[in-house]
Amino acid sequence: xxxxxxxxxxxxxxxxxxxxxxxxxxxxxxxxxxxxxxxxxxxxxxxxxxxxxxxxxxxxxxxxxxxxxxxxxxxxxxxxxxxxxxxxxxxxxxxxxxxxxxxxxxxxxxxxxxxxxxxxxxxxxxxxxxxxxxxxxxxxxxxxxxxxxxxxxxxxxxxxxxxxxxxxxxxxxxxxxxxxxxxxxxxxxxxxxxxxxxxxxxxxxxxxxxxxxxxxxxxxxxxxxxxxxxxxxxxxxxxxxxxxxxxxxxxxxxxxxxxxxxxxxxxxxxxxxxxxxxxxxxxxxxxxxxxxxxxxxxxxxxxxxxxxxxxxxxxxxxxxxxxxxxxxxxxxxxxxxxxxxxxxxxxxxxxxxxxxxxxxxxxxxxxxxxxxxxxxxxxxxxxxxxxxxxxxx
Amino acid sequence: xxxxxxxxxxxxxxxxxxxxxxxxxxxxxxxxxxxxxxxxxxxxxxxxxxxxxxxxxxxxxxxxxxxxxxxxxxxxxxxxxx
Numbered sequence: 159x160x161x162x163x164x165x166x167x168x169x170x171x172x173x174x175x176x177x178x179x180x181x182x183x184x185x186x187x188x189x190x191x192x193x194x195x196x197x198x199x200x201x202x203x204x205x206x207x208x209x210x211x212x213x214x215x216x217x218x219x220x221x222x223x224x225x226x227x228x229x230x231x232x233x234x235x236x237x238x239x240x241x242x243x244x245x246x247x248x249x250x251x252x253x254x255x256x257x258x259x260x261x262x263x264x265x266x267x268x269x270x271x272x273x274x275x276x277x278x279x280x281x282x283x284x285x286x287x288x289x290x291x292x293x294x295x296x297x298x299x300x301x302x303x304x305x306x307x308x309x310x311x312x313x314x315x316x317x318x319x320x321x322x323x324x325x326x327x328x329x330x331x332x333x334x335x336x337x338x339x340x341x342x343x344x345x346x347x348x349x350x351x352x353x354x355x356x357x358x359x360x361x362x363x364x365x366x367x368x369x370x371x372x373x374x375x376x377x378x379x380x381x382x383x384x385x386x387x388x389x390x391x392x393x394x395x396x397x398x399x400x401x402x403x404x405x406x407x408x409x410x411x412x413x414x415x416x417x418x419x420x421x422x423x424x425x426x427x428x429x430x431x432x433x434x435x436x437x438x439x440x441x442x443x444x445x446x447x448x449x450x451x452x453x454x455x456x457x458x459x460x461x462x463x464x465x466x467x468x469x470x471x472x473x474x475x476x477x478x479x480x481x482x483x484x485x486x487x488x489x490x491x492x493x494x495x496x497x498x499x500x501x502x503x504x505x506x507x508x509x510x511x512x513x514x515x516x517x518x519x520x521x522x523x524x525x526x527x528x529x530x531x532x533x534x535x536x537x538x539x540x541x542x543x544x545x546x547x548x549x550x551x
Numbered sequence: 552x553x554x555x556x557x558x559x560x561x562x563x564x565x566x567x568x569x570x571x572x573x574x575x576x577x578x579x580x581x582x583x584x585x586x587x588x589x590x591x592x593x594x595x596x597x598x599x600x601x602x603x604x605x606x607x608x609x610x611x612x613x614x615x616x617x618x619x620x621x622x623x624x625x626x627x628x629x630x631x632x633x
Contacts, residue, residue, distance in 0.1 A: 369611060369612075372611050373610065373611070373612075376602075376608065377595075377598050377599055377602045377608055377609065378599050378602065380595060380611065382591050382592060382595060383591070384591065384592070425569065425570070425571060425588070426571070449592075450592065450595075450596070453592050454596075478590040478591060
């Protein structure tokens with residue numbers, strides 16, 4: 159038996175409202191599949207499941223607001239026999255779901271096919287049968303208008319309960335988001351002893367490299383400096399594990415991968431920082447596609463639970479707005495935040511010569527419980543060196 | 552394509568990137584990206600949309616020429632088949 163619980167969708171979220179189920183009892187689900195959509199103050203989050211299995215029971219009803227950790231559904235794991243047909247139980251279940259047993263049970267791969275057909279099948283067109291299954295309509299209760307009283311597709315459509323459209327997102331989402339940000343940032347400043355470091359990084363090599371590479375790319379595949387910076391941070395973090403992970407229960411837990419939360423401002427105000435997973439292992443082109451997709455979905459208010467719950471570090475770039483540096487506030491339970499400012503042209507001395515060079519100020523906000531300024535400084539120096547070798551990115 | 556037609560297409564594409572845009576308030580002679588608050592990702596998406604709609608490819612090296620909406624319209628007019 160697997161209990162599917164509402165996962166934490168970031169430090170600033172302790173409850174959510176179920177908008178809709180993407181599955182119904184009897185459905186087989188796969189690890190990573192989106193099975194529910196939950197409204198949080200920040201987005202309508204597509205919640206994924208992390209086990210293979212078969213849905214036995216949906217406990218939470220659409221429209222209900224529930225806390226993080228609430229059991230929303232029960233499933234049988236792959237290999238486990240599915241729970242016996244619900245019809246046998248006294249079934250305190252929603253009426254629509256209770257009408258299921260007539261449909262051939264969908265089977266988990268491991269269970270032998272229960273190939274006993276229901277004894278008396280009401281005449282119905284295959285299309286009608288399929289649709290009835292999709293809409294959870296009990297075909298035996300539908301009056302058929304087809305030949306010999308057969309149930310036709312139109313009969314099913316007519317008998318189907320009107321789709322319950324999810325309630326429109328609360329109009330005060332912005333106020334809610336403000337509150338959520340306030341809670342997370344207050345917690346951060348209350349609990350995390352921040353230290354701040356900054357480093358000026360010459361960017362001519364990275365800019366030239368990117369310009370050359372982009373020249374050969376069609377506009378649809380162009381890579382932005384933001385993606386290159388993310389990759390540089392992720393590669394450098396591989397060697398600075400104490401900056402990549404979480405501070406939990408009085409101790410540091412290193413992240414299982416480098417999942418970089420990207421601070422994305424929303425046009426209507428507020429921000430989210432969902433993760434791109436395993437940034438250090440992706441090619442620049444892949445990373446750019448992931449970034450473009452993430453920004454698009456963040457702004458459309460449609461993110462996935464795994465993106466919300468597990469960033470191991472955050473990168474913010476305020477250079478676009480014109481500032482030269484940003485000293486950010488760490489997102490708990492993370493322990494570091496890397497900031498980039500605008501790339502500006504500066505007089506730059508190198509190898510005894512003075513030249514005009516594009517320079518960016520990179521900053522590190524570190525959690526002093528998890529790391530010290532010495533290591534933080536070495537991280538920024540390593541990041542600077544990494545950006546002088548853009549061909550590795 | 553007539554100039555008004557081109558302008559309305561371009562502004563229409565902009566509005567898909569920046570839904571809060573008030574086309575009436577857009578000044579053709581002022582820097583476009585700061586007026587509409589387009590970051591580099593928005594700008595890239597805008598160029599991709601222009602590319603899809605008008606079949607015009609704008610190389611990165613030309614970005615610097617495209618400061619205002621008027622600049623952009625003049626540039627596109629030159630690139631589009633008459």
